[in-house]
Amino acid sequence: MIKFINVYKKFKEECIPLNNVDLSIAKGQVVVVCGPSGAGKSTLLRVIPRLEAIDRGEIIIDGLSVTNSRANLAKVRSEIGMVFQQFNLFPHKTAIQNIMLAPMKVRGLTRKQANKKAMALLERVGLVHKAGNYPSQLSGGEQQRIAIARSLAMEPGIMLFDEPTSALDPELIQEVLDVMISLAREGGMTMIVVSHEIGFAKKVADRVLFMDNGVILEDGSPHEVLISPKHQRARDFMSNVLHVRDDLREENATFLN
Amino acid sequence: MYFIEQFSNWKFYLVGAYPAGSMGGLLLNIVLAAIALSLSFFFAIILGCGRLSPKKYIRYPFGWFIDIVRSTPLLMIVFWFYFFLPYLLGEHVTVFGSAAFALVVYGASYQAEIVRAGILAVPRGQMEAALTVGLSKYQAMRYIIMPQAFKIMLPSFISFFVSLFKDTSIAYIIGVIELTQSGVIVSQRQPDRIYAAYLCVALGFWTVSYSISRFATSLEKRLGTIDLWRFSLVPGKR
Numbered sequence: 001m002i003k004f005i006n007v008y009k010k011f012k013e014e015c016i017p018l019n020n021v022d023l024s025i026a027k028g029q030v031v032v033v034c035g036p037s038g039a040g041k042s043t044l045l046r047v048i049p050r051l052e053a054i055d056r057g058e059i060i061i062d063g064l065s066v067t068n069s070r071a072n073l074a075k076v077r078s079e080i081g082m083v084f085q086q087f088n089l090f091p092h093k094t095a096i097q098n099i100m101l102a103p104m105k106v107r108g109l110t111r112k113q114a115n116k117k118a119m120a121l122l123e124r125v126g127l128v129h130k131a132g133n134y135p136s137q138l139s140g141g142e143q144q145r146i147a148i149a150r151s152l153a154m155e156p157g158i159m160l161f162d163e164p165t166s167a168l169d170p171e172l173i174q175e176v177l178d179v180m181i182s183l184a185r186e187g188g189m190t191m192i193v194v195s196h197e198i199g200f201a202k203k204v205a206d207r208v209l210f211m212d213n214g215v216i217l218e219d220g221s222p223h224e225v226l227i228s229p230k231h232q233r234a235r236d237f238m239s240n241v242l243h244v245r246d247d248l249r250e251e252n253a254t255f256l257n
Numbered sequence: 258m259y260f261i262e263q264f265s266n267w268k269f270y271l272v273g274a275y276p277a278g279s280m281g282g283l284l285l286n287i288v289l290a291a292i293a294l295s296l297s298f299f300f301a302i303i304l305g306c307g308r309l310s311p312k313k314y315i316r317y318p319f320g321w322f323i324d325i326v327r328s329t330p331l332l333m334i335v336f337w338f339y340f341f342l343p344y345l346l347g348e349h350v351t352v353f354g355s356a357a358f359a360l361v362v363y364g365a366s367y368q369a370e371i372v373r374a375g376i377l378a379v380p381r382g383q384m385e386a387a388l389t390v391g392l393s394k395y396q397a398m399r400y401i402i403m404p405q406a407f408k409i410m411l412p413s414f415i416s417f418f419v420s421l422f423k424d425t426s427i428a429y430i431i432g433v434i435e436l437t438q439s440g441v442i443v444s445q446r447q448p449d450r451i452y453a454a455y456l457c458v459a460l461g462f463w464t465v466s467y468s469i470s471r472f473a474t475s476l477e478k479r480l481g482t483i484d485l486w487r488f489s490l491v492p493g494k495r
Contacts, residue, residue: 049389078391088386092404101400102390147386154391 007057017043019214030191032201035211041194081151085163087143089135096131121149141172161193281434283461290422297364305372326366335359339431356428375410415473
């Protein structure tokens with residue numbers, strides 16, 4: 001369980017990505033966070049493994065405070081997987097080495113055990129045949145799937161996805177979403193996904209948050225937040241996101257006819 | 258003609274009185290450079306990382322040290338250790354020892370800045386990714402940041418290596434009998450052959466420096482085949 005208690009963070013004047021956020025996410029819940037750019041979605045994720053420090057408040061994971069200065073950060077972080085918009089694979093290591101590194105160095109697995117585990121994960125993301133490739137030899141979608149496998153190698157209880165498909169070519173988005181959907185359906189893992197993939201949210205999310213200006217405006221089931229949000233701000237945003245899609249679809253239809 | 262004639266002194270230029278007497282000439286420059294390079298490289302990594310420390314009480318002293326050395330002429334540093342080291346460690350410190358010490362201090366400070374720039378050039382996301390898979394900060398530096406940073410640093414390191422090799426000639430000023438000193442000695446013995454003697458000195462430095470650069474170029478090409486994702490050093494060439 002992840003608990004935010006009155007979390008406040010300020011970058012500079014007038015830029016408050018987290019404005020007294022109170023939030024509690026149950027174990028195994030799949031949460032999608034959406035909202036306009038600069039709303040604080042990424043910061044909401046990044047403060048969990050303390051990639052950013054917070055100014056006030058407390059974040060508690062499974063009863064342990066991670067904002068405490070005495071918290072064992074490496075331990076906390078090894079229980080949390082994070083997938084980034086820019087993939088952030090290690091460019092000097094092959095796909096399989098990327099996955100094997102942390103289990104060997106942190107969990108103390110032997111090379112053989114780590115290799116076995118990595119191969120199983122590569123199979124899961126459908127990239128066994130790319131095991132020996134360097135990240136530069138992989139497409140964006142493949143890199144992101146390797147990045148997911150790398151996080152899963154530590155068997156984290158929590159997976160954080162920071163706009164995992166935003167940097168991808170449109171045709172590569174689905175292969176990454178498929179991996180995430182199968183993860184979500186498997187259950188047992190807490191997932192927080194910052195994304196505007198409404199389709200993903202509708203399919204597997206237990207809960208959708210809408211953020212604006214560092215505040216969580218909407219919090220509810222996908223249907224409540226995506227289709228009938230209470231706040232005008234959220235309604236505008238949703239209609240924009242959804243409308244763009246509709247327009248595109250119409251355009252494509254006309255084009256194809 | 259005088260120049261050709263100078264080659265009869267080749268042994269003196271290359272190794273000094275070695276093996277019968279003390280080592281000198283070009284060999285001494287090479288030994289001095291090798292000592293200075295290997296030691297200063299080691300200290301440069303410590304200095305460079307120290308300067309990047311998030312803790313002020315570590316970062317500031319390292320920064321001061323680097324800046325003070327970098328804003329002092331090498332000649333001053335050589336003089337300074339020439340007078341200071343015997344005072345500190347006793348009279349048995351040789352001129353070679355103090356020259357080597359000065360070059361290590363000088364080299365470490367300059368290379369510390371190369372180290373710092375190299376580390377900063379690695380995208381921030383690499384450290385974040387390394388930390389979120391559970392590596393400690395030290396492990397992240399050791400396995401993720403440094404290997405990438407070294408590739409970025411390599412060209413700067415090599416050009417500094419070449420210039421440090423040439424800078425060993427400054428040891429002449431405190432009486433180390435290296436190549437420059439050899440040239441001076443020869444030219445004093447045969448005052449009419451001054452040009453020829455210094456031409457030989459230049460040839461010696463050039464040969465070694467040029468060989469290092471050539472070797473470096475081939476090394477870079479070879480390492481360049483390991484693709485470093487998006488920060489390839491030559492645009493368009495992956």
